[in-house]
Structure formats: structure tokens, C-alpha cells
Amino acid sequence: MQIGIVGLGKMGAGMARRLAQAGISVLCYDQSNDARAAVEGTANIDCAENLAALCARLEGERILILMLPAGNAVEDTIRDLIPLLSSGDTIVDGGNSYYRDSMRRALALSQQGLRYIDAGVSGGIHGRDQGYCLMLGGTPTSIEIFEPVAKALAPHPEHGWLHCGPNGAGHFAKMVHNGIEYGMMQAVAEGFALLAARKELDIDVARLAETWRYGSVVRSWLLDLCAGILKDNESLGGIAPVVADSGEGRWTALESIELGVPAPVITLALMSRFSSQGGSDYARRLLAMMRAKFGGHAVSQEK
Numbered sequence: 001m002q003i004g005i006v007g008l009g010k011m012g013a014g015m016a017r018r019l020a021q022a023g024i025s026v027l028c029y030d031q032s033n034d035a036r037a038a039v040e041g042t043a044n045i046d047c048a049e050n051l052a053a054l055c056a057r058l059e060g061e062r063i064l065i066l067m068l069p070a071g072n073a074v075e076d077t078i079r080d081l082i083p084l085l086s087s088g089d090t091i092v093d094g095g096n097s098y099y100r101d102s103m104r105r106a107l108a109l110s111q112q113g114l115r116y117i118d119a120g121v122s123g124g125i126h127g128r129d130q131g132y133c134l135m136l137g138g139t140p141t142s143i144e145i146f147e148p149v150a151k152a153l154a155p156h157p158e159h160g161w162l163h164c165g166p167n168g169a170g171h172f173a174k175m176v177h178n179g180i181e182y183g184m185m186q187a188v189a190e191g192f193a194l195l196a197a198r199k200e201l202d203i204d205v206a207r208l209a210e211t212w213r214y215g216s217v218v219r220s221w222l223l224d225l226c227a228g229i230l231k232d233n234e235s236l237g238g239i240a241p242v243v244a245d246s247g248e249g250r251w252t253a254l255e256s257i258e259l260g261v262p263a264p265v266i267t268l269a270l271m272s273r274f275s276s277q278g279g280s281d282y283a284r285r286l287l288a289m290m291r292a293k294f295g296g297h298a299v300s301q302e303k
Contacts, residue, residue: 002027003149004054004064006077007095008035011121012067014128015094015153020044022152029054051077055084062089063146065119070097070247078105087113090145094119096178096248099171102137106167115142118167120174121153131155135177136163137170179252179266182245186269188222192230206230245273 001024005016008030016026016039026045030036036047048054055062062085068074074097081091091114093102102118109116120135121127132153136143143150143163154160164173195205209227213219233239249270256263274280291297 001025001148002058002060002062004028004058004062005067006030006051006054006064007067007073008032008039009067010125011094011123011127012065013039014123014125015065015067015121015132016045017042018128018131019149019152024149024152027054027057051080052084055081061145062086063092063149064090065092065094065149067094067121070095070101074101078109082109082112082114085114088115090115090117090142092117092119092146093171094121096120096174096246097171098247098251099137099168099175102171103168106138115139115145116167117142117146118170120164120170120177122174122177127153131160134161135170135173136161137165137167137172138163139166175248175251175255178246178248179263179270182249182252182269182273183265184220184222186265186272188218188226192226196234204234206234241276243273243276245270245277249273 003019003024003026005012005019005026005028008016008028012028012030013035016028020026020042021044024044027048028036028039028045029048029051039045040047048057054064058064064081064085066074066077068077074093074095078091085091091109093105093116097118099118102116106116106118115138117136117138119137121132122135123130123132132155134150134154136146136150138146140163150161151157162173164170192205192209195203195208206227209223209230212223213227216223229236249266253263253267253270255261256267288299292299
């Protein structure tokens with residue numbers, strides 16, 4: 001079996017290696033020479049010099065997995081691929097695209113005889129070894145064609161992947177998944193901040209994190225990661241308190257408003273990330289000045 005992969009970032013390269021280990025022939029393309037060089041020489045993996053060469057070298061009904069940033073990169077690549085593909089070929093968008101974009105793309109591609117699967121992929125840098133969780137949106141026929149690939153990528157052939165529904169369902173599920181992730185991460189981080197702040201109790205937070213990994217109701221992979229982080233750097237010295245956010249958290253919050261479904265934990269976790277990025281700075285400065293004006297309180301000067 002042959003698979004094409006476009007985009008050899010951390011996720012794309014890891015997926016290529018996992019598929020190759022399963023005996024699937026993987027033909028890759030990335031604009032970066034360094035990204036291509038990093039996988040070349042791996043058994044069952046080869047690289048093409050451009051998209052045209054990639055499509056020309058794939059045989060039969062082709063399956064191409066796009067592991068690209070959401071937005072223009074996906075849009076432009078699909079546009080460039082269309083004249084290179086034939087009826088019956090399948091494009092799988094494995095990035096974090098907005099589900100409504102996926103619905104639009106699926107409709108447009110179907111009118112040209114092309115199949116489209118929106119694939120929410122979770123597993124991060126550990127997916128190569130532990131497997132990837134796949135949330136798939138598409139027609140039953142498209143998913144049937146992709147099934148051998150899904151089974152090879154998943155942690156187990158029968159577990160960790162799901163045909164969620166029609167096009168858009170896969171990326172919608174991944175969007176909500178990432179919103180949940182925001183809330184879980186925020187709760188864990190706040191809890192350990194409280195533990196570290198009560199210094200007179202001298203709690204060894206790293207050892208407590210390790211203890212919670214066994215039998216505790218809050219045990220999780222995120223807790224496993226925290227235990228390792230705190231063991232290496234309990235004070236978290238040298239780490240800037242800035243947390244980036246990606247589109248999925250924002251989209252999840254917007255969906256909660258549109259659907260009228262309360263999602264306060266996810267939304268507040270998103271707001272906390274905005275605050276860490278400086279989004280609260282103007283408001284905090286104004287608060288400090290109001291307090292000074294009505295109560296004569298001192299205002300700290302920026303260093």
C-alpha cells in the first residue's frame with residue numbers, strides 16, 4: 001500500500017515513520033529541504049521534490065494526507081493538488097482546520113470526483129510510538145478506503161480511531177477535544193500553583209505529582225507529563241509565563257455561544273491564555289489608575 005504525506009513537521013514526520021514501520025510505503029513532500037532530509041533513508045519512506053512528482057509517483061487511487069497548518073497552507077495546497085489528481089483520489093486533511101472550512105472543501109472536491117476526509121489527529125510528538133487518536137469525517141466509502149491507514153496510525157487497530165460522521169464531524173470533534181484539553185490543563189496548572197504557594201507546608205510538589213499518578217481520580221497523561229516536568233524543574237525557573245493559544249480553543253468558545261451551550265471552564269481557560277499573552281495589560285493599567293484616583297493608592301511603575 002502507498003500513502004502520500006504533504007508536510008513533515010513534528011506530526012507529519014512522526015506519522016510517516018509510524019506508517020513505514022507498519023510496512024506501508026510512504027512518499028513524502030515538504031517545502032523544507034531539511035524536513036525531507038530528516039526522513040530520507042528510513043525504510044519504506046521516500047521523498048518527492050514537488051507536488052507534481054509526488055502525485056505522479058503514487059499508483060492507483062491515491063491517498064494524500066495533508067499535515068499542514070490550518071488556513072492558507074491547506075487551501076493553497078489543495079488548490080495546487082486538484083489538477084494533479086484524478087477522480088477517486090482521496091485528500092485527508094490531518095491538521096486542525098476549522099470544521100466549516102472542511103465541509104466547504106469536501107463539497108467542492110466532490111464536484112470534481114475527489115474524496116475528502118477531515119481527520120482530527122491527537123497524540124502530539126508521542127504519537128509515533130504510542131499511536132495517534134483519529135477523529136474522521138467523511139463518507140462511508142472514503143473511510144473504508146482510509147481504514148487500513150487509520151488502523152496503522154492508531155494505538156490499536158480496533159481502538160483509538162472513529163468515523164465520527166459526515167464531512168466536518170472529524171474536525172468538529174477535534175476542536176471540542178482541544179477545548180477540553182485547555183480546561184484540563186488549566187485546572188492541573190492552577191492546582192499545582194496553589195500547592196507551590198503554601199511554602200510553610202513544605203510540600204514536595206514533584207513527589208506529590210508522582211504519587212497522584214497511582215490510584216488518584218485525577219490521574220491522566222497530563223498529570224504524567226507534569227510529574228516529569230516538576231521532577232526536572234520544580235521551580236519552573238527560566239520558563240516565561242506566556243501560553244500560546246491555537247484556533248481550536250477560540251472556535252470552541254464561539255460554538256458554545258452560537259449553540260447556547262455553556263462552556264465556562266473552556267472559555268475561562270482560553271481567557272487565561274489571552275491574559276498570559278498580554279491581552280489584560282491595558283485593562284490592568286487602567287484598573288491601577290482608577291484605584292489611584294479614587295483612593296490615592298500608589299501605582300507601580302513599569303520596569
